[in-house]
Amino acid sequence: MEKVIIVGAGLCGSLLAVNLASKGYEVHVYERRGDIRKAEFVGGRSINLALSARGIQALEMVDMGHLVKEQGIPMRGRMIHDIEGHEAFFPYSGRAEEYINSISRGGLNKALLLKASTFSNIRFFFDHQCEDVDFDQGHIWFINILTNERVQDKADVIFGTDGAGSAVRQAMMKHSNRIRFDFSQSFLTHGYKELSIPPTEDGGFRIDKGALHIWPRGSHMLIALPNLDGSFTVTLFQDFKGENGLDALDGDLDLARSYFKQYFADAYAHMPDFDQDFMTNPSSSLGTIKCYPWRMEDKSVLLGDAAHAIVPFYGQGMNASFEDVHVLNSIMEEGHGDWASILSAFETRRKPDADAIADLAVDNFYEMRDHSGxxxxxxxxxxxxxxxxxxxxxxxxxxxxxxxxxxxxxxxxxxxxxxxxxxxxxxxxxxxxxxxxxxxxxxxxxxxxxxx
Amino acid sequence: MEKVIIVGAGLCGSLLAVNLASKGYEVHVYERRGDIRKAEFVGGRSINLALSARGIQALEMVDMGHLVKEQGIPMRGRMIHDIEGHEAFFPYSGRAEEYINSISRGGLNKALLLKASTFSNIRFFFDHQCEDVDFDQGHIWFINILTNERVQDKADVIFGTDGAGSAVRQAMMKHSNRIRFDFSQSFLTHGYKELSIPPTEDGGFRIDKGALHIWPRGSHMLIALPNLDGSFTVTLFQDFKGENGLDALDGDLDLARSYFKQYFADAYAHMPDFDQDFMTNPSSSLGTIKCYPWRMEDKSVLLGDAAHAIVPFYGQGMNASFEDVHVLNSIMEEGHGDWASILSAFETRRKPDADAIADLAVDNFYEMRDHSGxxxxxxxxxxxxxxxxxxxxxxxxxxxxxxxxxxxxxxxxxxxxxxxxxxxxxxxxxxxxxxxxxxxxxxxxxxxxxxx
Structure with a gap:
């Protein structure tokens, strides 16, 4: 049976592993981080994402559709909070059955990895960082970061699902002239910082759990998504520069507090851990990555954020990555003869859609910032x-x-x-x-x- | 006195070295390649470039304006060759004193390095490949590729003039999120291959030496620039793909010959070394590189192709790089207080012009290809x-x-x-x-x- 290597066991890589294993391939999965299957329950307070139709369709493809009900919290619309503390609910759709689901990244990832563990033809290698790839031979090298050992493996195809900072993509970039590798990374002037609204003392939700909460303030905004344990993950989107910019806020907790009291008073009232969260959590940048081609002949291909990292303003990052796996699966089921033909069809069919969601996500940032009022x-x-x-x-x-x-x-x-x-x-x-x-x-x- | 390091002793780096040395800085220049000062005469048959007003102005700034007359060959217009072999001359300007100059890259580089050698405050380190930079401390590491020794140096400012594949820029990319480093590389579907028209037996020019020769054929073209020894450097620009694409031609000398006979018969008649040239010289890609910021705070800055590599269709690559040095010099002479202020003024002032020439060069490719007929x-x-x-x-x-x-x-x-x-x-x-x-x-x- 043919052997494939998957670099990166995040959401995209673990879904792909399950899908390819179910087709009978011998699958080796390498992951830079440790094994989260062994971690404590990761579905509680944590980073969450909005799972919607395209992502759900891909989960259903591997018989994991039940995760939506088990781990997701339906958000039927946006709850807009104005500066005076008034709330207004805007449904996502005029059709009652159309909503999005707040889901824990860690919990979903763990569930997919546990599903993958049920296949005897999948082997996992955690704590392995990809170092280099020989695309002509299909060789790949990793460093076991626990032992510093250098490990070599070989496969018919190498899948790069290793995220925005993809090591597989970096290996491809060394051949930029040969494959005429178009690549761009572009950042917004805005960044984000994660904060939290904890559960009430009896474990309930402090604000409506059935909505994605938004505090739009023109050039800056706060959002909050519910978690299963009653908490909300809160994200501030703000310019790095300027009077109340992230650079200024990061160095000055008094300023951060008075900024929140001025602009997000009703949310701030629900944030007892504000000081701790604000000082502990970094301010991070927001960027878009595009590239093309996505493959090295018949030997390797990029999927998910490795091929197309996008900003979060359409809530489609994970959904787009999952849909990649769904599209690849469809192409494989069409019965293309060889990998060159499969991978070529995949990148040709998928690239325009990946570009579109990247552009839509950036557009939505400006739309929310400039027009939502x-x-x-x-x-x-x-x-x-x-x-x-x-x-x-x-x-x-x-x-x-x-x-x-x-x-x-x-x-x-x-x-x-x-x-x-x-x-x-x-x-x-x-x-x-x-x-x-x-x-x-x-x-x-x-x-x-x-x-x- | 303050010390600066220049990474890359090509055209831009050697000009910058002379300029900074003349201001009294201690200058260390590192270059990955060997020392071309020791090489045989490099001004004869070789790669040549079109030197024009912006580049000349920068040479004059370091008292090297005489190189234009000594090493340049005036090209007063385009000589257009149609497919039947007719020639038509189109002057570059209606003003007689406005022309461009064909000049040897190697000869010009050698002359600038020899000029730099006259400064006791410049030290050269050839065969040294930049490995990494610590931008916070101003430390930089090189590998001496002759001895495999690792070398460390330190300076107040590190200048990256190391071309399109810049190692200094790659070191900056490791801090992409921190500095929100926008970067793009984009390739044309066309590539190029260098060929030659040798001198006549008595050392004369086989075609008019006073023009830049063009054989425009719609989607593909040939150009030729004169060299001092009577030869011409000829460049074919052609799509990689397709019936007569570079990929096809590269594997099939018979096809290449009949392609030239069909489309460039008059030029082909002057190319006795065609077979050898075609088989020896690679087909290379054509790309544009843009990035921003160009600097890491007050510690490092990119100039020339490292900051803005462009396609050759406006004949401005070298001129733009030289003008970078001229602009930096002007800013330094304005008396900005510190390096942060100098480098900030430089990137802010220069970036829009660098973007413009990059876009003009790509536009000109499509203009020549699609509209010149x-x-x-x-x-x-x-x-x-x-x-x-x-x-x-x-x-x-x-x-x-x-x-x-x-x-x-x-x-x-x-x-x-x-x-x-x-x-x-x-x-x-x-x-x-x-x-x-x-x-x-x-x-x-x-x-x-x-x-x-």
Whole structure:
């Protein structure tokens, strides 16, 4: 049987391992970090992510769809907190069955690794850092970081699922001229810092658990996603520079406290661990990575963040990585003859969608920052909710196309979504009361004019 | 006195070394390659470049302006060779004193290194490959590739002039998240291969020595620049893929010969060493590298190709690198207090111009490929030559702005040049005979409407 090596046992790598093992390949999985299967329960307070249709579809592919119910917390819409502490709930969709799920990265990763452990044709090598790859021969070298031992392995195909800082991609970059390797990394001027809202004393949620909470403040914002233990993971997005910038806040806890009291008073009231969290947790940068090609002939291919790291503003990072595995699986099931043909089909089919979700995520950052308080924009959003609710089979907002319509690719979702947005913004500009609109006529007009 | 380290003793690094030594700094220059000062005469048949106003200005800054006359061959225009072997000469400017100079890369580099050798405060370390940099302490490590010895040095500032594959830039990339290091490398689908036209038996030139020769063929082309020994360096630009693509030609000398006979028959007739050249010389890729920031606080800065590698289609790579040194010199002479302030002013002032010449060079590739045979485009070029000749003080084409008007930056040249082009293309669309135009009226119109 053919042997494959997977570098990186994060979300993408562990899902891929299960999928390839189920096809019968001999799978060696290498991971730089330690074995989280042995770690204490990691599904409680922790970093969480928004799992939606594309990600769920990929989990279902490996019979792990039950994780959504077991570990996910449905978030049916955005809870917007204004500066005076008022809350307003905006559902993600006019269709009741469409929502996203807050899920623990660690818990999900552990569940996938445990699933992988049930396959006798998977072997794990934790604490192994990828050092170099010989793509011509299919050789790969690792350093066992516990023993400093240098380890060599060999496979028919090497999968790089080792994240934004991918060592496999760095090995490919050494051949940049030969493969004409286009690569870009670009950072936002904003960064983020993780904080927390703990559970109440009796283990309950301090704020509504059924929503993704947002405190939009123009150029900066706070968000919070619920965890199973009653806590919320809170993330501040803010410019590094400027008066209340992360660089300034990081050095000055008094400033950080008064900044939160001024802009996020209602959230701050629920953050007893603020001082500790703020001092302990680093301020991190937000970047987009694009590259192409994703493969070295028939010997290696990048998936997930290694191929396309994106900013978090569409909640699609994990979903896009999982969808990579789903797309690869579909191509393998089409019966392409050899790896060159499989990997070529994969990168050709998937690259436009990966570029699209990267661009959508950056767009959403500017949209949230610059327009979410805009009256015309809000009018459009409300009109879209009416359309989705009353014409559920005939209208999908850009958000719904990206998040829920797994049957179409990100690029198609982007093009159609943008065209709809342009049409509806123009439409709203000429309508004073959106509640008096005849939706039937409007949806006919949209179908006629937005033909993408 | 303060000490500086320069990594890379190519054109940019050797010019910078001379400039900084003349200011009294202690200068250590490290170079991965061997010492070309000891090499045989390198100014004969070799790789050549087009030296123009911006580069000349920087050479004059270090009293090396005489090199232009000594080593350069004036090229007063383009000699266009059509597929039937007809020649047509198009001057670079309507102004007789404006031309570019074919000059040997090796000869120019050697002359600058010899000039540097006259300074007692410069020390050279050849065969030293940069391994890593500690930007906080200003430490840097090299491998002496002759002895395999590891060498450490330390300086107040480390200059990275080590070209497109810069090791200093790679050391900066390790701190990508900390400095939010935007980086991109992007390749054209075309590559290039160097060939040659040798001198005649009595040492003369086989084709006109006073021009840059071009054989434009739509999606592919050949160019030739003269050398002092009577030879021409010939470069084929062609797609890697396709029927006559570089990948196909590289494996099939018969195909290469018949391709040249079909498309470049008159040039091929002058290429007795074709077989040897074609088989020996590699096909190389063409890429653009952009990054930002260019500096690590007050400790290090990138210049030249290390900061901005560009494709060769505007003949500005060396000129842009030399102009970097000229701009840095101007800033240092403005009397900024410390290195942080000097390096900050340098990257802020220079980055928009570096981006502009990178974009202009890529644009010119597509312009040459897609439009140089276009009737409207040629009409515009002829009209511009009339304008430059008869109104030399009032009109500069985009090419002249970029190549000869060293008083304005590349970005300004790009913006004004593009606006002029748009105006003139539209104008030519509505004029049947450009010789009947009243140039006085036209130039008034341009001045009124192109206000950039």
């Amino acid at each position: 805009d009256e015309l924009f809000q009018k459009k959003v409300l009109l879209e909710k009416r359309l989705e609710k009353e014409m559920p089979d005939r209208y999908n907002s850009k958000y719904a196309l990206v998040t829920f319509r797994k049957g179409i690719g990100y690029r198609q979702a982007m093009l159609r979504g943008r065209a709809q947005d342009a049409f509806l913004l123009d439409y709203c500009r000429h309508v004073s009361d959106i509640n008096s609109i005849d939706l039937q006529t409007l949806v006919d007009q949209i179908e006629e004019q937005v033909t993408i | 276009d009737e409207l485009f040629q009409k515009k070029v002829l009209l511009e030559k009339r304008l430059e000749k008869e109104m030399p003080d009032r009109y500069n084409s985009k090419y002249a702005l970029v190549t000869f008007r060293k008083g304005i930056g590349y970005r300004q040249a790009m913006l004004r040049g593009r606006a002029q082009d748009a105006f003139l293309l539209d104008y030519c669309r509505h004029v049947s005979d450009i010789n009947s135009i009243d140039l006085q009226t036209l130039v008034d119109q341009i001045e009124e409407q192109v206000t950039i």
